Amino acid sequence: MRRVRKEKSASAFAGGRRGKLCLRNILCVLVCLLVWLPILLMAAASFMPEDELIYRYAEPLGTGREAVRAALLPSYPSAAPFAELLFRSPGFFVMFWNSCIQVIPALAGQLLVGAPAAWAFARFSFPGKKPIFFLYVLLMVLPFQVTQVSNYLVLDRLGLLNTHLALILPGIFAAFPVFIMTKSFETIPDALLEAAYLDGAGEIRAFFYVGLPSGYPGIVTALLLGFIDNWNALEQPVAFLREMALWPLSLYLPNIAQEKAAVAFAAGIVMMMPPVLLYLNGQSELEQGIAASGVKE
DSSP states (O other): OHHHHHHHHHHHHHHHHHHHHHHHHHHHHHHHHHHHHHHHHHHHHHTSOHHHHHHHSHHHHTSOOOOOOOOSSOSSOOOHHHHHHHHSOHHHHHHHHHHHHHHHHHHHHIIIIIHHHHHHHHHOOOTTHHHHHHHHHHHHHSOHHHHHHHHHHHHHHHTOTTSTHHHHHHHHTOHHHHHHHHHHHHTSOHHHHHHHHHTTOOHHHHIIIIIHHHTHHHHHHHHHHHHHHHHTOOHHHHHHOOOGGGOOGGGTGGGSOGGGHHHHHHHHHHHHHHHHHHHHHSHHHHHHHHHOOOOOO
């Protein structure tokens, strides 16, 4: 009898555990669907012809007061919006290359300037280290609106307004990459560095042969998040660039005319692809870099 009761209680416990696990999976799927739903709707709209798009989204597009008839699949799929964007929209490619010119040098500068600074914060002790690092953290949490006027005055005095450097230089000296890389460098075991020093490595060789390989997740995290931030920047280009010929791709979508709404959806898909591809290729490093908390061995 006792054995039967134990088996029943064990089976009931296992059944309850499976039920909780099933419920949790269902909730996770629902949350994922809520996150993916806008992206799926945008992808579907990018393949809709102009007449179907107006029929389904008349009120948001300002062409009528009919209710929205959203769909995850177009009734009549068409690649015309992508053809219009990629073959008959030269302004799109101009802004795309502007984004590359403004983002890639900024990320290279973050690596050249931020990595040595983060190594110094993580491995060295010097007077004023804590106040300076606190200043970095303070600058990191300040929104752009707080520093917009001061940045504008500095760039104006340097004669860099309305140039690509107006976006590149502030990006190079951003505080967030230094913070992320510092936390990643702090997780490097002291025993590993001591072994490098015993083998005759100096600080520079230890930085290149131990610091950079061991802090690779933090570096990738800083560069990936920096790419997303600079790629999607809106306020900085509007504030520092007056000529439309210098605008990045992030300002292309708000300036698409209403009659080219399908092109806007297609442009949104194309603009979203570089961050998504970078995330898929650096997902594991991103998770490790964000999880870095300074816990040492």
